[in-house]
Amino acid sequence: MQAAPNLSRWQRVFVGIALYGCAVAIGLGSAWWVLKKAPWMMQTIQVGAWKGNLLAGSADADLYTRAAIALNALLAMGREETMYFIASRDDAGNPLRSHCSYRVEGVPPKARWWSITVYADDMFLFDAPNKHYSLNGTTARLDANGRFLFTTGGEEQPGTHWLPTPGNRGMVLTLRLYNPEPDLQAAPASLSPPTITASGVCT
């Protein structure tokens, strides 16, 4: 068996500092990864492409949920007041990219008021030249079947409500339901999720 090498005092101090440095880096890095890059770990429900955490804003939130919400959706409210669903992929499972075009269609959710907003992957709004950042219960125009439609992407799709997403980066869609109806609060999986389909080619 190999004997322990005789390290000088300064060498031992250096090894100790290096080890603690590594430990701190691993601890901080893993916390960042879990909270920022793996928010699905905190999700409690998925409906279609949409994921939600029903403990957002709640005092019952666990350590990880509270931290992830603070980092990704600070100042959220509890689900009696507002329910939040976030989509970072389309219905085919592909990550949403701002240089691609998408059609988002659905029926108005069972809530007093609703909105779907498009954000860049830093969770802030795109610099939309037409100042259109969302579709909501006021601006949505329903077709004969009671469905809404909007598009996102770098180029306008004629005849649709267009939310510009300039650049080439990741993006997310956030569905907010204000004062959701009691049956939807009780069974969030009963949400009719808006569909997100890629249309055309990525510019």
Added chain:
Amino acid sequence: MKRFSDHQRLWFYRALTLMTTAILVHLAAVWAAPRLIMQVLMHSPMAKEMNMQNKAAFPPPVTAASRTVVMPSPDLLYSVCVFDVSTGPVRISANPNLKSYWSVALYASNSDNFFVINDRKSGDKPVDIWLVSPGGSPDARAIPDGAQVVVSPSQTGFLLMRVLTGDYEAEKHIIEPARRTLTCTPS
């Protein structure tokens, strides 16, 4: 049974120390993150510039330039206040008198939403809340009998008033005066 050498034992303890430290740092970081984020929010340059310590402030409508809080809603007009109940109760009042959705939400220093009232819950009556500290604020005698008292889980926190606006330019003559009825004043 084969005994471990001193060298092997040394590295075993070093690995154990590294793993334990990493786990503790990880948990501490996750615990501290919402508290640090709230501190940054409450002491941000915008908070100082708008002088919102125990005072209502009225940021402009959300645009792509709004980068203080993640996921700002472009469909809401926000009003804010950083409250501090350590030296006494803080009185919060608002009378938006709007037919559309509005709410006043209170957040503790760990980011928990511990209280919310909206137009439906208020029953079209003005909001009039006395916010006190967890241990009971000094000067609580200032609170009138029958007043609505809310206990804040932390000495400091954040108030966020949301007023729905589907079309700000068309509605601003109504909603701007409505949101400016918000007050947030120490007793």
